[in-house]
Amino acid sequence: MPDALFQGLSADERRYALIAAQDSSRHRAFLFEKDIWIVATLGVLFDAPFGKHLIFKGGTSLSKVWRAISRFSEDVDITYDIRAFAPDLVAGAGDEALPPTRSQQKRWTRTIRARLAEWVRSEASPYVEGELARAGFEAEIRVNGDRLYVHYKPLFQRKGMMRPEVLVEFGARSTGEPHANRLVACDAAPYLPDLAFPKARPTVMLAERTFWEKATAIHVYCRQQRRRGERLSRHWHDLARLDEAGIAASALADRALAHSVARHKAIFFIENDARGERIDYEAAVSGGLQLVPSGAAHGVLADDYERMLADGMLFNESEPFDALMERCAAIESRANTRQAYP
Numbered sequence: 001m002p003d004a005l006f007q008g009l010s011a012d013e014r015r016y017a018l019i020a021a022q023d024s025s026r027h028r029a030f031l032f033e034k035d036i037w038i039v040a041t042l043g044v045l046f047d048a049p050f051g052k053h054l055i056f057k058g059g060t061s062l063s064k065v066w067r068a069i070s071r072f073s074e075d076v077d078i079t080y081d082i083r084a085f086a087p088d089l090v091a092g093a094g095d096e097a098l099p100p101t102r103s104q105q106k107r108w109t110r111t112i113r114a115r116l117a118e119w120v121r122s123e124a125s126p127y128v129e130g131e132l133a134r135a136g137f138e139a140e141i142r143v144n145g146d147r148l149y150v151h152y153k154p155l156f157q158r159k160g161m162m163r164p165e166v167l168v169e170f171g172a173r174s175t176g177e178p179h180a181n182r183l184v185a186c187d188a189a190p191y192l193p194d195l196a197f198p199k200a201r202p203t204v205m206l207a208e209r210t211f212w213e214k215a216t217a218i219h220v221y222c223r224q225q226r227r228r229g230e231r232l233s234r235h236w237h238d239l240a241r242l243d244e245a246g247i248a249a250s251a252l253a254d255r256a257l258a259h260s261v262a263r264h265k266a267i268f269f270i271e272n273d274a275r276g277e278r279i280d281y282e283a284a285v286s287g288g289l290q291l292v293p294s295g296a297a298h299g300v301l302a303d304d305y306e307r308m309l310a311d312g313m314l315f316n317e318s319e320p321f322d323a324l325m326e327r328c329a330a331i332e333s334r335a336n337t338r339q340a341y342p
Contacts, residue, residue, distance in 0.1 A: 006036065006188075006195045007136035015155045021191035028312045030156040031072045032188040037137070037166050038064070038076060039186045041150050042200035044131040045078065045168070050123070053084035055176030057205040057213075059238055065182045066207045069241040071234060072313045074162065079205070080119075080172040086112055096260060097175055098267055105267050109173070116146045116172050124148055124170070135198065146170045162311060173268050178206045178257075211242050211251035212261040215289060215335070216281055218328075222290040223273040225297045233305035233321075237314065239291065240327040252335055258285040291332040292325050 006014060018029040038060065045051055058077030062069045082097050083090050089108050090097040099105040121143050128148065129141040140151040147169050154164035182204050186197035214235050221232065242248045251257065262281035271279045280288070293301055302321045308314060 003194050004196065005136060006186075006192075006197050007040075009195075011155060017192055017195060018155065018188060021188045024191045027072075027187060030154065030162065031312065032186075033155055034074060034162065034164070034166070035072070035187045036197060037139075037150060037152050038074070039184055039200055040132060040135065040137050040198040041076065041128065041166050041168060042184055042202055043198050044128050044135070045124075046200055046202040047131070048124075048127055050080075052203075053081045054203065055079045055081065055179050055205050056202040057176065057210060059210075059214075059234060061202075061204045062207060062210060062238055062242070064184045065202070065204045066245075066247070068207055068245040068247055069238050070314065071237055071241075071308070073234070074166070076166060076168045078168060078170050079174055079176040080116070080170060081175055082112070082172050083175060085119075085172040086115065096263065098263060109268065112172050113146070116170055117143075120146055120148055120170055128168075137198075162313075174264055176203075176205055178209060179203050180206060207242065207245075207247045208251040208254055208257060209261065211239070211248055212258050212285070213265075214238055214242075215291065215331075216261060216265055216284055219281075219284045219290050220269075220271050220279055221297065221301075222293045223279055224271065225274040225293070225295055227296050227300055230304055231308075233301050233308055234313075236291070236301070236324055236328050237305075237308075237319075239331060240319075240324055243327065243331050248331055255285075261285070285335075287336045289332055289335045291328040291335075298325075 006017065009017065018032045021032050022029040042056065045054060055078065057079055059069065060073035060076055063071065063073045089111060093099065099108045125141050125143050125148055128150065129139065132139050142149045142151065147167060150166040150168070152164055181201060184200040184202060189197045218235055218239065239248065259282065262285045265281045273279055305321045
């Protein structure tokens, strides 16, 4: 049995412990620290009275739950099941809980955005702050719309892009399905067996849906030929690792899931390409997916990827950017081949 709570140690003791964990691993001490705050925040959220309606998603879920990616993911994406959050809106909207018309979509979006910001401010924020403090984690909580920031006093100096805060970004426009319940532990725990670390048991979106959400987001980036790419290259890394884990193949075979994601994005994430034309998500998942950017967008992404490597956010690897793009081109080719469409 562990002898002491990590958060019960003095600042110096916590610092020395994480340095010892760093020396026994390829992780950096400041990343171990932030990971502890991520897990503590997840634990509080999913133990809350409203926790049964939340779904953990995004890159951090791929790293912490599915162990499908080998990078440090620092933000937390949470979906509040729209059926529980806005039952008045979704009544009679079917299994996918999608608005039937464009005008309804606008009304849903306005209503949910306002309700969600108020919920984060009046319910989630005070609850997270109080329960973290009760567990021994003193933090400053701030809110900006549907975003909640857990700012902590760092044990180590800031490194590169890494901020001493956990960003929790909430959404409430989907059901979050398919999903499952899983245990989440701190990365430092195996290296410090005499200490007790926070744990969480979130409901988490299945990795196959996350694959399609990331793939369609990448498609939008490529079609818009963006000239800004800060913190975006991680999505391409994630796609390549999902392919290595066999999850991409499973996702590509699930045409119903692909079209479900496309329908949801066509309603709630309307985007135009570089020529001002509407991006067609259904076409993207039906043989027209683009995963490799061109021109200036390619260079911007390459620069962002190098910064991610320099900050140590990729564990146990230093895959060159060109090699990563080749992997994503291969996924694109498989996604678009006619054999993928029975």
